[in-house]
Amino acid sequence: MTAAQSLRTLPEPYLEYARLRREMPVFHDAEADAWIVSRFDDVRTVLRDHQHFSSRILAQDSFEIRSPVDGSVLPNEETLLASDPPRHDALRMHVGRLFAPERLAACEAAAHRELDRIVVRLVQGKRFEIVQDVCEPVVAAVLASAFGLESGWHACVAQWLQVSGHCNARSRPASLKADFDAMLDEIWRAAAHCPDAGLGIFMAACRRGEVDARHVLDLTVTLLKGGADTTTYLVGNVLALLAEQPCLVSDIRRDPALIPALIEASLRRDSPVQLTIRVTTADVELDGHRIPANSRVLLLLGSANRDEAVFGSEDDIHLGRREKSHLAFGAGPHRCPGVALARMQGRVIIQALTTRLPDFRLVPGNAREVDLRALRGFERMEAEFMALSR
Numbered sequence: 001m002t003a004a005q006s007l008r009t010l011p012e013p014y015l016e017y018a019r020l021r022r023e024m025p026v027f028h029d030a031e032a033d034a035w036i037v038s039r040f041d042d043v044r045t046v047l048r049d050h051q052h053f054s055s056r057i058l059a060q061d062s063f064e065i066r067s068p069v070d071g072s073v074l075p076n077e078e079t080l081l082a083s084d085p086p087r088h089d090a091l092r093m094h095v096g097r098l099f100a101p102e103r104l105a106a107c108e109a110a111a112h113r114e115l116d117r118i119v120v121r122l123v124q125g126k127r128f129e130i131v132q133d134v135c136e137p138v139v140a141a142v143l144a145s146a147f148g149l150e151s152g153w154h155a156c157v158a159q160w161l162q163v164s165g166h167c168n169a170r171s172r173p174a175s176l177k178a179d180f181d182a183m184l185d186e187i188w189r190a191a192a193h194c195p196d197a198g199l200g201i202f203m204a205a206c207r208r209g210e211v212d213a214r215h216v217l218d219l220t221v222t223l224l225k226g227g228a229d230t231t232t233y234l235v236g237n238v239l240a241l242l243a244e245q246p247c248l249v250s251d252i253r254r255d256p257a258l259i260p261a262l263i264e265a266s267l268r269r270d271s272p273v274q275l276t277i278r279v280t281t282a283d284v285e286l287d288g289h290r291i292p293a294n295s296r297v298l299l300l301l302g303s304a305n306r307d308e309a310v311f312g313s314e315d316d317i318h319l320g321r322r323e324k325s326h327l328a329f330g331a332g333p334h335r336c337p338g339v340a341l342a343r344m345q346g347r348v349i350i351q352a353l354t355t356r357l358p359d360f361r362l363v364p365g366n367a368r369e370v371d372l373r374a375l376r377g378f379e380r381m382e383a384e385f386m387a388l389s390r
């Protein structure tokens with residue numbers, strides 16, 4: 001990675017975001033039938049105020065979760081994503097237990113083991129693809145470890161991540177519903193074989209009557225969907241940033257302890273999740289605007305994180321400077337529970353790519369950005385080793 005190059009091909013949203021923040025920070029968009037909120041303070045206020053801004057509008061996805069015990073369907077408002085406190089807190093507590101510090105250490109060890117295998121394989125070839133060859137296997141190994149599943153289940157977890165990723169996509173294959181149901185069956189079987197760590201934590205809560213079988217499946221699927229593509233998009237965005245500003249590559253090679261700062265800078269500037277949504281529970285005032293009850297409210301996280309009132313207008317990145325906290329992981333009760341896992345995966349993957357592989361360059365024209373307003377990242381990124389491209 002040497003000469004500066006841009007890998008992005010889709011139009012940037014940032015000029016439009018800046019105009020919204022300046023001219024209409026809170027407004028009703030008739031076409032989207034939603035109130036659009038673009039400034040940092042307003043976005044954070046809404047995320048924290050679950051009493052006026054409910055998550056019940058966040059449908060899990062179009063596929064229902066059926067109990068493997070009695071066939072009943074989990075109502076949307078009982079899912080982790082779409083529930084509000086206090087019901088949400090009772091579910092969320094179990095997710096927190098999954099990411100206890102000792103589990104995170106085991107996940108990091110799993111990431112290193114997988115990267116060891118990947119590096120050995122990649123150096124034997126001329127080219128590789130970042131998403132499929134690097135990110136996806138690491139994310140699968142890490143989630144399998146978080147779930148407390150042995151290596152025999154890794155291929156299954158990789159498959160579940162594919163299915164979950166497709167649920168987030170704009171166009172879904174016709175076979176997805178059958179794949180989704182098969183995935184639920186497998187998750188239930190896997191959870192039953194777990195010790196008390198990972199999915200076993202959900203099963204133990206189920207045995208104690210704190211959640212039912214449908215919640216065990218919903219919590220697992222939500223973790224898969226939350227962790228499927230976001231980490232991959234983070235890695236792609238960091239690599240795109242390094243390609244644009246190659247001096248940052250020398251900085252982190254000289255001092256790998258700067259990688260976490262690079263990850264934070266990328267999360268803020270190019271948030272993998274660009275927006276989320278809430279619905280008002282009553283008439284409510286925001287920044288001088290009266291928003292009626294039952295209105296959809298779109299929160300532009302990607303804009304909030306560029307708000308010059310909080311972060312200044314300077315665009316250069318100084319890795320030695322502490323970044324102000326951003327909203328890339330959300331805020332309030334639904335703030336991402338995978339924060340530590342995402343940061344760890346980003347750090348170990350970027351470190352392996354920049355320090356353990358011979359010089360490579362990302363092949364211009366062969367990178368494909370994800371084409372959805374809600375997400376920012378790459379779904380394909382080809383790289384070739386420099387010695388071979390000369």
Ligand code: HEM
Pocket residue numbers: 058080081082092143222223224226227228230231234271272273276277301327328329330331333334335336337338339341342
């Ligand atoms: C760079 C990577 C990631 C980003 C940018 C990200 C971003 C977010 C954001 C913005 C939310 C809040 C959505 C809202 O309030 O409407 C969220 C929620 C969530 N994320 Fe992440 N996430 C990432 C990685 C992960 C990982 C690795 C996992 C787990 C393996 C995960 C699991 C979840 C779950 C389960 C929720 C729902 C939490 C709840 O509703 O209480 N995420 N994430």
